[in-house]
Amino acid sequence: MPSIDAPINLNCVDGASTDPWDDIERFYDRGFEFTGHQSGSRVWIDWFMVPKDERGRGQGRAFYGVVERCIRTFEGVREIRAYAADTGNGPTDEFWFAMGFEQTYPGAEQDDDKHDLRKTLDKTT
Numbered sequence: 001m002p003s004i005d006a007p008i009n010l011n012c013v014d015g016a017s018t019d020p021w022d023d024i025e026r027f028y029d030r031g032f033e034f035t036g037h038q039s040g041s042r043v044w045i046d047w048f049m050v051p052k053d054e055r056g057r058g059q060g061r062a063f064y065g066v067v068e069r070c071i072r073t074f075e076g077v078r079e080i081r082a083y084a085a086d087t088g089n090g091p092t093d094e095f096w097f098a099m100g101f102e103q104t105y106p107g108a109e110q111d112d113d114k115h116d117l118r119k120t121l122d123k124t125t
Contacts, residue, residue, distance in 0.1 A: 020069035027063045030054065034067050043071045045082040064099050077121060084115045093117075 024034070031051040036043050048067070050060040071080060082101060084092040093115065101117040 020066050020073065023066045024063075024070055027066060032059075032063050034063070036067075036071075038074055038077065041076055041078040043074060043077050043080050045080065048082070060095060061099070068099075072121065079121060080119045082117045082119075084117055 032054070033047060033049040034045070035047040036045045038044075045067075048064070050063060054060070068080070071077060080101075081104070082096055084096045084101075096117050099119070101119045104116040104118045
């Protein structure tokens with residue numbers, strides 16, 4: 001198994017795992033957490049956590065990339081939904097926007113709607 005600091009190739013080339021579930025285990029071993037559930041054509045991200053000592057180094061982006069690769073293996077999924085709670089621990093909305101998410105209800109004023117985010121999947125990629 002590669003060291004925990006080895007770069008993870010999200011495109012499955014150059015010897016990287018062709019199974020995204022193998023790559024996600026490497027993140028779990030380092031304290032990253034993710035839970036979600038499928039509801040019809042959507043996958044809801046219920047919990048996504050990057051350990052504090054891993055933040056600010058691009059590891060959250062890499063972890064999300066692996067999570068999305070896993071989600072893309074589910075039959076019939078066309079959308080990912082996430083709720084970017086204001087936890088006081090940093091700019092969660094900005095992270096999700098950088099991952100390609102957008103507000104489900106643009107211009108929403110209420111916190112519940114303001115942080116409800118979605119990403120439409122192009123199944124050809």
